[in-house]
Amino acid sequence: MTSGKKILGEKRRQLILDWLQTSKEPLTGSELARRTNVSRQVIVNDITLLKARNEPIVATSQGYLYIAPAAPEQWIERSVACHHVPEDTEKELNLLVDLGLLVKDVKVEHPIYGDLTASIMVSSRKEVTQFMEKVHETNASYLSELTDGVHLHTIAAKNEELLDEAEAALKEAGFLLAD
Template sequence: MHADTRRQAILDQLRDAAGPISAAALAAKFSVSRQIIVGDIALLRAAGAEISATPRGYVILPAPPGLVRQVACRHDAAGMEAELNAMVDQGCTVLDVTVEHPVYGQLTGPLQLSNRHEVAEFLRRCSQSDARPLSDLTEGIHLHTLSCPDEEAFQRVRAALAELGVLLQA
């Protein structure tokens, strides 16, 4: 298969997928290496494709439904599970995490966590990796972008995070 044809097929797969697709799965489907897929994704992004890399794989994200808001938090690594569960338990999706790096500026990592199972899987991947959370770069200070069904759900998130002692407030 020609590279241009493969890249279009990757784009089609991502558009039709119900969830994220890993680079390894795409590599197996197209009989190429994972690194070829990573390069294809980079070229597709450079051409304007809105492809996000989540912890579970590549995805073309639709515009988030409902209300999109941010919360500022601060906690150590031990507080990550309680923080994430507090947000998804209120019916919100944790879209991403953002930190302010002194050299690179804003760094954002997509999360797309909507329930406790997805939080548990994210934490499992974190524990099996040598990588550290982005918030480790900023002494635990970070932002989360949330998609909430309504303002009431967002206010419940704020209350739950305040109760945990991780919500940064003005």
């Protein structure tokens, strides 16, 4: 926080929304806090309130993104069931982004909490590298470690052929969960 004047309440949330909608890159909570002269925790609360209003904001390892809904003909999504050890996470993500896909999230089925989903939102090797750096910096565990490596990814591509190619590549690499 700087010594400038705090931007309050609804005005601050509208500014955050405007910045997220116009940014091509993720914006961190720290950056938004600096711009509005409030704490990072205030920004986390603001993001929660904006999400409660159904604003399509996603928290990624690189920061917050506003994900405007794409026209149905632009992106096709598919869930793929995968299985691998934690050390293969980077290889798996790079395999998918190298095919031009967006890896939206990871999901696991927890015996107590049911389905757990975490946003990933990577579509390039640079974003995969940033994601992996964040995992290592924070010493965080992968959700798939809760399920011995079994997990789902929502992947998106511009056509079915790319999604089919991705499944074939995952199978060849030994990452696709066998029937």
